[in-house]
Amino acid sequence: MSSRKTLFDKVWDSHVVHKIEDGPDVLFIDRHMVHEVTSPVAFLGLKNRGIPVMHPEKTFATADHNTPTINQHLPVEDPLSANQLRMLEENANEHGISYWGLGHEKNGIVHVVGPEYGITQPGATIVCGDSHTSTHGAFGAIAFGIGTSEVEMVLASQCIMQPKPKRMRINITGELQFGVTPKDVALFIISQLTTSGATGYFVEYAGDVFKNMSMEGRMTVCNLSIEMGARGGMIAPDDKTFAYIKGREFTPTGAAWDKAMAYWETLHTDADAVFDKELTFDGSLIEPMITYGTNPGMGMGISNAIPNANEVQGGVSTYKKSLQYMAFNEGESMMGKTIDYVFLGSCTNGRIEDFRAFASIVKGRKKADNVTAWLVPGSHKVETAIKEEGLLEVLQEAGFSLREPGCSACLAMNEDKIPAGKLAVSTSNRNFEGRQGPGSRTILASPLVAAAAAVTGKVTDPRELMEKLFA
């Protein structure tokens, strides 16, 4: 009876190698991305078992989490970081895995370079030892983050054991307001669902807002799926998707392209397919968003007031502890708060569109004196585009400089740490206590909000600085 399938079911079911009774499915993995932080122990595991990587040609390594974002041509100073980077290189070489290390022209954040080189494809299963692997779902792939034991598992067997998640569809209808970006859409959804609202689910995003969104924007939204607890998020591939991937280095060509297209064109949710949960929001009601607390679910429209403890779901004491950490008060507005740092970057908002958005606001203005700004492209390809499009000049004229690609202050494993007590407006994905450096305080926002903060030195509604295209 039920031949009606969701997009998620189609991709998942076609990758099941083996079903374990009352246990997880054995899922075949088409693409495995590895980086220096979560892979060394996995490679060590292979060595201890005396087995090779089963499919090195489906495995791709890049260095990003732990790399410096200045002077990348010099030896890495931190001996522990240098050691991890060396291990990745050695492991990649030993097992015949493509390796895009520091300084390599294709180097960049794993979830930025995957799509850039066509490694990310519709209908693929993609895993990586980083929770924001969900980014690749923007292409209609099933992509999710895994732990190090699972990295070892995929290296050893090209499979992963996973219970099949439940299906959720989030529809956003209508049209976004002026100044509202994909990041705002994602922060809005998380604020509605909370950080655990989608736990156990795989989400499909549907509706006009996503149809009209660029591939970059779709990546931003899928990237943040994990922040509402979802295993991952995906968007059905369409002409925009196919146009994006066509002609990239690892994209199939000729007959292989035609064969792939025949598969890709089946990748949509059938009309009567049933989801375990379905939510619909009106996109025209979303404002530019901002977070005020220490998890990504603590977000609100930028002009709102911080909710009172008795208005929020969850524990009052946890909520108060969070505000105390941020040094904010219930009921107050965030507008006008003086900020110290701005971070533009990460796999959430480190792509060329994000730099275009940031530049559109700082153009003809000056960086505020009280602000330290770190602008970190997601990859060398993004860095090159920034230069070629003339954005670098715009940024430099406004008093900004560009760093070299990497994860940087997203997780602050390298030297890019926000100092204790300092307040940062960040385009990354997590505002947890100490995420961007011990004691750092993070406000998550879009590149537009970050740019408005960077030039005014305080939390500012970017719409005040934007010229309407149609008056």
Added chain:
Amino acid sequence: MAYDKFNILTSTAVPLPIENVDTDQIIPARFLKATERTGFGDNLFRDWRYNQDNTPKKDFVLNDATFSGKILVGGKNFGSGSSREHAAWAVYDYGFRCVVSSFFADIFRNNCLNIGVLPVQVSADFLQKIFDAVEENPKTELEINLPEQRIILLSTGESESFEINKYKKNNMLNGFDDIDFLLNIKEDIETFAANTPL
């Protein structure tokens, strides 16, 4: 990586009644630079446990000799955030074999099951009972009975059953990991690989 078999665990517990404990708190990112899987227990809850000058914070429960044991009892939504398995290693390496909460983040739960830490999800009521009992008497013991999938508060005899899938349960009981299983079906995997479109 092999770990000790898990059957019935009877132990006192360490209470951490905080909700949404994320993996950045369990093990801060700056400790992820290791290339081996040892020593993570020392940095479990590092920033809650130590001041910046590395002196212990007296009011944090791991620094309070009153509480000890192989069971960590945490608030709702335990282990949210980053997928880092180091969080589960830190819990294991510190000496915990079981984490009890009323809700676990997905990846953290999986990571625990892969490395020999048993996540036991109980009702909010039962969790509160455990917190109350342990606060009142830190010597209170819990029994975690994996074969019967039951958690028992030994001071009152109250108990609840918990879920675990049959496959993972079998692995935990035998100290097996998933890779042993997968290598046994290698031929099936290769046949499958030869027929994938991508």
